[in-house]
Amino acid sequence: MPHLAVSDVFAKYGKLEVLHGISFDVERGEVVSLVGPSGSGKSTVLRTLVGLTPVTGGHVDVDGTSIDYHSARAIKAARDRMAIVFQQFNLFQNMTVLRNVTLAPTKIKGRPKAEVEAEAIELLSLVGLADKRDAYPDELSGGQQQRVAIARALALKPEILLLDEVTSALDPELVNEVLDTVRRLAGEGMTMLLVSHEMSFVREVSNKVIFMDKGRVVESGPPGQIFDAPTSDRARDFFGKILRG
Amino acid sequence: MNYNFQFNVVWRNFDALLEGAWLTFQLGVFAFTAGLFVGLICAALKTYGPWPVRLLVNVYVVFITNTPALIQIYFLYFGLPDLGIRWSNEACVLIGLTLNAGAYLTMILRAGFLSVRTAEMEAGETLGMSLIQRIRYIVVPHIAKSIYPALANFFIVILVMGTSVGALIGVDELTGQAINLSSVNYRWLEYFTVTAGLYVVLTFVASLGLALVGRWAFRVRARIF
Ligand SMILES: Nc1ncnc2c1ncn2[C@@H]1O[C@H](COP(=O)(O)OP(=O)(O)OP(=O)(O)O)[C@@H](O)[C@H]1O
Numbered sequence: 287m288p289h290l291a292v293s294d295v296f297a298k299y300g301k302l303e304v305l306h307g308i309s310f311d312v313e314r315g316e317v318v319s320l321v322g323p324s325g326s327g328k329s330t331v332l333r334t335l336v337g338l339t340p341v342t343g344g345h346v347d348v349d350g351t352s353i354d355y356h357s358a359r360a361i362k363a364a365r366d367r368m369a370i371v372f373q374q375f376n377l378f379q380n381m382t383v384l385r386n387v388t389l390a391p392t393k394i395k396g397r398p399k400a401e402v403e404a405e406a407i408e409l410l411s412l413v414g415l416a417d418k419r420d421a422y423p424d425e426l427s428g429g430q431q432q433r434v435a436i437a438r439a440l441a442l443k444p445e446i447l448l449l450d451e452v453t454s455a456l457d458p459e460l461v462n463e464v465l466d467t468v469r470r471l472a473g474e475g476m477t478m479l480l481v482s483h484e485m486s487f488v489r490e491v492s493n494k495v496i497f498m499d500k501g502r503v504v505e506s507g508p509p510g511q512i513f514d515a516p517t518s519d520r521a522r523d524f525f526g527k528i529l530r531g
Numbered sequence: 532m533n534y535n536f537q538f539n540v541v542w543r544n545f546d547a548l549l550e551g552a553w554l555t556f557q558l559g560v561f562a563f564t565a566g567l568f569v570g571l572i573c574a575a576l577k578t579y580g581p582w583p584v585r586l587l588v589n590v591y592v593v594f595i596t597n598t599p600a601l602i603q604i605y606f607l608y609f610g611l612p613d614l615g616i617r618w619s620n621e622a623c624v625l626i627g628l629t630l631n632a633g634a635y636l637t638m639i640l641r642a643g644f645l646s647v648r649t650a651e652m653e654a655g656e657t658l659g660m661s662l663i664q665r666i667r668y669i670v671v672p673h674i675a676k677s678i679y680p681a682l683a684n685f686f687i688v689i690l691v692m693g694t695s696v697g698a699l700i701g702v703d704e705l706t707g708q709a710i711n712l713s714s715v716n717y718r719w720l721e722y723f724t725v726t727a728g729l730y731v732v733l734t735f736v737a738s739l740g741l742a743l744v745g746r747w748a749f750r751v752r753a754r755i756f
């Protein structure tokens with residue numbers, strides 16, 4: 287049984303349907319990447335999984351149990367298992383780095399402060415920012431902010447980490463520090479679903495790549511197959527432009 | 532121009548003026564604090580509430596901000612007794628000023644609600660925060676920081692202009708006290724010069740306090756003047 291199974295999912299923004307039946311699986315410990323042209327619905331897939339954009343059809347199962355996106359409680363439970371990091375502006379601007387990481391575990395989950403802080407400092411070390419614990423987000427570079435956002439997501443001990451183009455708002459020289467963090471998490475066996483335009487990185491870390499276009503999965507498979515021998519014209523065309531253009 | 536200034540009378544009754552200033556300060560702080568609660572709740576309802584609630588808040592804000600504070604307080608003090616509701620003059624000033632400040636603060640705070648970044652609110656939501664928790668941990672600190680100067684200015688408006696309306700229904704705050712005293716010995720010029728000075732001191736102390744609170748609690752570098 288797959289850890290996360292997305293089956294024939296539809297989603298709308300108002301009247302505009304942007305996902306027209308998306309299906310894919312993520313196994314435990316796998317890194318799966320969503321790639322495709324701008325506007326193809328990659329972010330929307332991640333948003334629907336955590337209940338930010340309503341699911342209008344199909345179903346999502348975690349460990350074989352379907353998530354009822356009509357129930358606020360079920361969405362909350364789903365968010366305990368899946369954490370999302372956005373492209374930018376993730377951090378709470380008016381809190382220190384440490385408080386950004388500890389707020390949800392202490393105030394929302396009610397866990398003891400000392401224990402949470404110790405864990406938070408460990409997570410900050412993992413992303414290489416232990417010395418920034420008392421800084422405010424506006425005192426950090428974009429790459430540092432994204433690493434804090436990843437640490438904050440991990441503080442809730444999610445089973446699956448969803449990363450939406452966490453490097454696309456960054457200057458090229460900052461991209462690597464964030465990718466290193468993701469690499470390290472992949473090495474530790476974290477299950478991740480990521481959206482990325484960094485194709486060489488996707489190829490390196492992913493167990494599976496899903497190519498999307500216009501709200502549909504066009505093809506999916508191991509990175510070697512998708513990048514080097516895509517079967518669809520659409521994918522060939524897209525990778526042709528990206529990898530050689 | 533050969534007015535003979537006599538400040539001795541004023542100094543003899545300076546204690547009474549100080550008492551008035553203290554009452555002014557208390558009225559201002561109370562009305563502002565209570566108004567802040569009213570404004571915060573109304574701004575939240577106006578931003579996240581269903582449409583009938585938003586309409587109700589709009590009616591309240593439009594009604595209050597388009598009528599003079601004096602009329603509102605007269606309504607409470609002279610109007611309501613006809614309906615059998617009798618409040619003391621101080622209670623009327625407090626309630627009137629709170630409702631008045633609440634309406635203006637709804638508008639000021641609303642700007643803060645609208646300027647919170649969606650991504651921060653969504654991040655809060657996906658971290659498991661309820662709407663109330665997001666308001667408390669994300670919106671309120673954001674407002675405190677981003678529109679702190681506007682709030683501090685409004686506090687001064689309430690403190691100086693708002694509270695002095697009380698004099699007209701016999702509340703002995705600073706203006707009321709100055710009127711009382713000067714009508715005994717007709718030293719209007721002297722009393723009102725000193726009273727004006729006391730208002731300046733009051734606002735200076737209040738501004739300084741607010742700037743220190745802002746700096747300490749919200750990392751705001753507010754200018755005092
Ligand atoms: N909040 C929104 N309201 C209305 N339409 C939206 C909204 N967000 C996205 N869309 C539309 O949904 C479609 C899919 O958008 P989505 O953001 O999922 O694409 P994407 O694959 O993540 O693109 P990109 O690579 O540019 O981030 C697009 O056509 C977009 O215009």
Ligand SMILES: [Mg+2]
Nearest residue numbers: 328329330451
């Ligand atoms: Mg996107």
